Each structure stands twice: as C-alpha cells, then as structure tokens.
Amino acid sequence: MxxxxxxxxxxxxxxxxxxxxxxxxxxxxxxxxxYVPEDYDITLQSxxxxxxxxxxPTEDEIDPDLINAGKQTVTELERTxxxxxxxxxxxxxxGHINLSILGAMEVSETGDxxxxxxxxxxxxxxxxxMDLVAGVQRIVVIMDHANKAGESKLLKKCSLPxxxxxxxxxxxxxxGVFDIVEGGLRVxxxxxxxxxxEVHEKTEAAIVT
Amino acid sequence: xxxxxxxxxxALDGLLFDGMTIAAGGFxxxxxxxxxxxxxxxxxxxxxxIASNNAGVDGFGLGLLLQDMQxxxxxxxxxxxxxLFMQQYxxxxxxxxxxxxxxxxxxxxxxxxGIPGFYTATGVGTKIAEGKExxxxxxxxxxxxRGLKADxxxxxAWKGDEQGNLTYRKTAMNFNPECATAxxxxxxxxxxxxPVGALDKMSIHTPGxxxxxxxxxxxxxxxxxxxxxxx
Numbered sequence: 001m002x003x004x005x006x007x008x009x010x011x012x013x014x015x016x017x018x019x020x021x022x023x024x025x026x027x028x029x030x031x032x033x034x035y036v037p038e039d040y041d042i043t044l045q046s047x048x049x050x051x052x053x054x055x056x057p058t059e060d061e062i063d064p065d066l067i068n069a070g071k072q073t074v075t076e077l078e079r080t081x082x083x084x085x086x087x088x089x090x091x092x093x094x095g096h097i098n099l100s101i102l103g104a105m106e107v108s109e110t111g112d113x114x115x116x117x118x119x120x121x122x123x124x125x126x127x128x129x130m131d132l133v134a135g136v137q138r139i140v141v142i143m144d145h146a147n148k149a150g151e152s153k154l155l156k157k158c159s160l161p162x163x164x165x166x167x168x169x170x171x172x173x174x175x176g177v178f179d180i181v182e183g184g185l186r187v188x189x190x191x192x193x194x195x196x197x198e199v200h201e202k203t204e205a206a207i208v209t
Numbered sequence: 210x211x212x213x214x215x216x217x218x219x220a221l222d223g224l225l226f227d228g229m230t231i232a233a234g235g236f237x238x239x240x241x242x243x244x245x246x247x248x249x250x251x252x253x254x255x256x257x258x259i260a261s262n263n264a265g266v267d268g269f270g271l272g273l274l275l276q277d278m279q280x281x282x283x284x285x286x287x288x289x290x291x292x293l294f295m296q297q298y299x300x301x302x303x304x305x306x307x308x309x310x311x312x313x314x315x316x317x318x319x320x321x322x323g324i325p326g327f328y329t330a331t332g333v334g335t336k337i338a339e340g341k342e343x344x345x346x347x348x349x350x351x352x353x354x355r356g357l358k359a360d361x362x363x364x365x366a367w368k369g370d371e372q373g374n375l376t377y378r379k380t381a382m383n384f385n386p387e388c389a390t391a392x393x394x395x396x397x398x399x400x401x402x403x404p405v406g407a408l409d410k411m412s413i414h415t416p417g418x419x420x421x422x423x424x425x426x427x428x429x430x431x432x433x434x435x436x437x438x439x440x
Contacts, residue, residue, distance in 0.1 A: 022380025047310065048236045048382050058440040064430035065238065065381040066365075071237040071290075072436040080227070082379050084386040085236070085262070086318040089311025093329060112334070122308070124289030130337065131311030134330040190276070 002174040003191045008142050010035045011189075012101050012172050015140050016042055023047065023092070023132055025102035026070045028142045032101055043079065045097055047128040049088045067126065080185040089128070093135035100136040102129065104143045104168075106158045109205035113178040114140065114160035126163060134162035145173035147200055150174035152204040154178065154185060175199055181207045212417075213402065214372050214424040218249035220396050224361055225254040228281075232317060232388040233261040233271060234357035237290070240381030242365040244398050244426035248272055249363075260284040260317065260357055260391075262310060262384055264294045269431055278302060284357070286310035290433065309337060312354050313336050314387050319356035321390025321419070326355045362392025365428070366415065369371045369399035370406070373420030374413045382414065389419045396422040 003011060005028050013035035016022065023045045024030055036042050044053040046068040053068060053077035061075055068074045081167060085169065106114040113133055116126040132199060133139050147153055154171065171178045176190040184206030200207060214220035231249075235241030246265075249257075250273045257280050261389040264283050274280050275293045282304040288294055309331045310315065328351035332338045342353040364385040367378035375397055377385055380423050389395050391415035397415075402425035 021337075046237070046380070049380050056436045056438040059437055060440065061438065062432070062435065063379065064432050065379040067237065067380055067433070070434060071239070072434040073432060074274050076379070082377075082382055084377075084382050085310070085314035085384045086387050089314050093311055093315075093331065122295055125285060125287035125307050126309055127287040128310035128336075130309035130335065131331045134333070135311075162335045 001191065001193050004174070006031060007191075008174060011177065012140060012142050013037070013172070015099060015101065018100070020098040021045055021051070021096065023101070023136060024098040025096055025129070027103045029101040029103060035093050039110050045088075045091070046074070046089050046098060047132070049083050049085060050080060052077045054080070065178055089131050092128070092131050095135060095137055097136045099138045099140065100132045101140045101142060102132065104141045104153070106153050106155055106160050107141055107143070107168050108155050108158045109180070109184040111166045112158045113139070113163045114158040116163050119161065129157065129163050133167040134145050138169050139167050141168050141171045143171070143173060145175045152202055154203050156203040156205055175202065181208060212421060212423050213371050214422055216424055217426060218251070219399065220424045221252065222243065222362045222393055225249065225252050225397070227254055228256040229254070229360040230258040230260065231283045232362040233259055233359070234364040234383065234385030234388040234389045235261065235263070236268050236380065237263055237385035238266065238431050240365050240377065240383050240385055241265070241396050242269070242363040243428050245363040245396060246271060246273055247264055249329065250277070250279070253263055253277070253279070255279050257281040258284065260313070260359060262286050262313060264288045264291050265309045266433065268285050268292050269292050271384040274301070276396065282306065284308055284313065286313050307337070314384060316354055316357035317387035317391040320358040321387065324356050326353050328353055340393050357391060359388070359392050360394070362388045362395040364389045364395060366397055368401045368403055368408060369420070369423050370408050370417070371423070372405050373397065373417035373423050374408055375420060376408055376412055376414035377414050386415050389415045394421050395419055397427045398424055399400065401425065412429055
C-alpha cells in the first residue's frame with residue numbers, strides 16, 4: 001500500500017533531529033508538525049518573522065498581529081522570538097535553519113525543484129520558496145509520485161520553471177523515500193507492498209543502486 | 210523639528226506625486242499601514258510603483274489602490290489573494306516584478322543601508338537570475354541583486370514616540386523595519402503615540418532617525434485566514 005498524506009508526513013517526521021530549527025511549507029509539510037516525537041526539542045520557523053511557532057489559537061487567543069507564513073492565525077510559545085523579514089531571511093539564507101520540508105510540482109534527478117509557476121497559468125509568486133531552497137541546510141520534498149494525469153513528477157529534467165537548481169536532498173513520495181545522489185535517485189525505503197518494479201515503472205528519473 | 214501629525218492626510222501632505230515609488234510594510238494584511246493606504250487612495254495619485262511583499266485583498270490593504278487603477282507596477286513575492294489584481298495583471302494594466310521574499314527584504318534593507326547591490330544564491334538557475342550578473346565565490350554561484358530605495362516608505366508600528374522611535378508587535382513587524390529605512394521620506398502610523406521617553410529604549414526596533422513623520426491611527430487589523438483549534 002502506498003502511503004497516504006498523513007503517512008508521508010509521519011515518514012517525513014523521521015527527518016527531524018533533536019534540537020533542529022525547521023521551516024515547514026504549506027500543505028502536506030504542515031502535517032509533519034503532528035508527528036514530532038515528544039522528547040524532541042524542535043523549533044519551527046515562520047518566514048514572516050517568528051521562531052518558535054505554536055498551534056492554531058482557540059477563539060479567545062486569536063491575535064491579528066500573530067500569523068504564520070500562510071497568513072493563518074497561530075500562537076506563540078515560551079521560547080518564541082519575533083524579528084523583521086530581512087532578519088528572518090538572514091537566518092534562512094545564512095544556513096542557520098537545519099531543515100526545510102516543502103511540497104513540489106516536479107523534482108529532477110539532479111535535485112532541481114519546480115514548485116512556483118506553470119507557464120500559461122496564473123502566476124501568484126514564489127513567496128519565500130526560492131530563498132528557503134537556496135539557504136536551508138537540508139531540503140526534503142514531500143509530494144505525490146505522479147501528477148493527476150499519472151505522469152512521473154520525478155523527472156530527468158524539470159519541465160516547469162525552477163525554484164532552485166540542484167537544491168533537493170531527499171524526496172518522500174507516496175511510493176517511498178529517494179535520495180538525490182550522483183547519477184540519479186537512490187531508493188532509501190519503499191512504502192509497504194510497493195515493489196522496485198513499480199517504482200521503475202512510475203519514475204522517469206534515473207534510479208541508481 | 211516636529212514629526213507628529215494629526216492624521217494620515219496631513220502626514221502625507223506634499224509628499225505624493227504621480228509616478229513615484231512607495232515601499233509599504235506588511236505581510237498579507239498583518240502590520241499594514243491601513244490609514245496611509247486609504248489616504249493615498251483618496252489623494253488620487255497615479256502610476257505608482259509599489260514595493261510590498263503582497264498586494265492586499267479585494268477592497269482592503271493595497272487592494273484599495275487598484276480600484277481606481279493607481280498602481281502601475283508591483284514589486285512583490287506573492288500576490289495570490291487579490292482577484293482584482295489578477296484581472297488588471299492579465300489585462301496588461303498592471304506590471305509585476307516578482308522578487309523572492311528574502312531577496313525583496315534584503316533589497317530594501319540594502320537600499321536603506323547604502324548598499325547598492327549584493328550577491329545571493331537565491332534564484333540562481335531560475336528565471337529570477339536571467340539577465341543579472343552572476344559571480345562565483347568559493348566555488349558557488351551567486352546572483353547580483355540591487356538595493357531598493359523608495360521615494361516614500363509607509364509603515365505601521367505598534368507604539369511610536371514623538372521622535373519617531375518605533376516598536377512593532379509580534380509578526381506585525383515583518384517588512385516594516387526594512388521599508389522604514391528604504392524611504393527617502395518615511396511616514397509611520399502607530400496604534401499608540403507616546404511621549405518621548407515612554408518607550409523602553411532597549412526595545413526600539415526602528416530608531417527615529419529613519420522616520421520623518423508619525424501619527425496615531427485606528428486599525429481594523431483584518432484577519433486573512435482565521436484558523437483555530439477547539440478550546
């Protein structure tokens with residue numbers, strides 16, 4: 001059985017290490033926060049200017065001055081600090097954030113990432129994604145293995161405009177976990193009952209052993 | 210020199226002109242200079258270039274300036290929350306220059322700090338780097354981005370004093386400190402204007418040297434995504 005969204009997020013939580021400062025993208029990556037081991041000390045960064053992001057507020061706690069990068073209301077923690085946008089991206093660009101987990105439309109076998117625009121469609125902007133992939137120490141992508149048309153999203157070369165070149169370290173799909181290595185993708189782990197044959201069949205990118 | 214004004218309209222008196230560049234603080238609708246935006250709308254000034262992370266929503270924030278086609282160009286990282294913006298953009302009435310969020314923040318910071326350009330790895334190998342100078346440092350490629358200055362910066366702070374010293378509240382800080390430094394003239398609106406000496410001197414985020422005009426205003430503080438958990 002391939003993994004579902006929650007199982008992909010649960011698997012991605014294994015990428016966390018005690019003491020990490022982490023930036024989570026919007027969508028499935030946000031779910032990773034549900035699977036942080038209790039004895040781990042993890043600090044979530046929100047690129048609009050916050051370290052130490054808490055849960056969503058109760059109705060009584062809602063504060064319009066306290067939102068995350070998805071513009072959602074959130075809460076603060078004892079450890080929280082606030083700072084300006086240039087400071088926020090100094091810690092991202094400067095390599096001080098240990099891990100970012102992001103969604104993607106396409107990833108290439110050389111670690112190129114595309115997740116911000118589809119030519120001919122309305123372009124809304126890249127937000128902080130280009131800065132994150134260029135600056136954060138380790139980039140893990142969570143995405144479905146194939147798009148809605150059933151085509152591989154792990155490609156030899158991205159067809160969409162890039163967010164970053166050679167930036168992805170690891171990809172977690174519904175079929176398994178793949179590392180970007182010399183020559184292509186190395187299979188780290190497969191979801192239950194997923195076979196190598198199925199992976200080969202559903203992957204355009206080169207797979208190395 | 211007196212920096213304190215009674216309201217947005219008087220604080221903007223003599224500063225606005227067609228074709229000017231404005232840097233506006235805020236992230237989404239959080240920490241935006243609501244009163245100054247409203248007053249710029251009422252002034253009717255046109256052909257504006259606005260550097261702001263986002264473009265507001267329909268009928269609020271910078272979205273107000275789209276209603277009468279006052280904006281010629283936006284310099285932003287993400288504009289997805291505004292239908293009118295998208296209509297004008299698709300019709301060719303509005304130009305957009307996408308900047309990665311951190312690059313936009315650093316461009317404003319650099320502009321305000323007298324740094325005409327800087328190299329960053331952000332955007333290398335993407336459309337963003339096309340036509341820009343690339344340079345290798347220690348085996349890694351970086352792209353040259355320019356510092357960004359504005360004729361006017363409009364910012365919103367929590368508390369400010371009569372000298373223009375500003376303190377922001379929580380994530381409503383965002384781009385406001387950078388914008389404050391990047392304006393040839395900076396106008397700040399605050400929730401609470403306090404006498405000099407009333408702010409904690411060690412908690413001032415924007416020193417008054419960057420702020421030429423200041424006033425106290427009322428703020429709606431609209432929430433864009435109201436997300437909650439059960440109590």
